[in-house]
Amino acid sequence: MTQTDIPEKHILVADDEAHIGRIIKIKMEQGPFRVTLAFDGQEAVDVLEEEQSLDLVVLDLMMPRLSGLDVLDRIRSSEKWKDLPCIILTAA
DSSP states (O other), rough: OOOGGOOOEEEEOOOSSHHHHHHHHHHHTTTTTEEESSSSSSHHHHHHHHHHOSSSSEEEESSSSSOHHHHHHHHHTOOTTOOOOOEEOOOO
């Protein structure tokens, strides 16, 4: 099986440090991943409300408007997204 035979997975990356989000995006897109970037917690929630399917969420812990933990709480309380895998990152 080649990499082109592997279905593309969709990842949401939420980080208020734009350069970090872009680095993660570039690295992930080298694999079979499509990446959507959000630059604060509220934007991440907006993406979750609009997207039909996501395979993973990568959340920065400290973001404006809503923190990564706030977004995670909303994900876990949502019937649609409650089982969505999430990774929390922090530079702290």
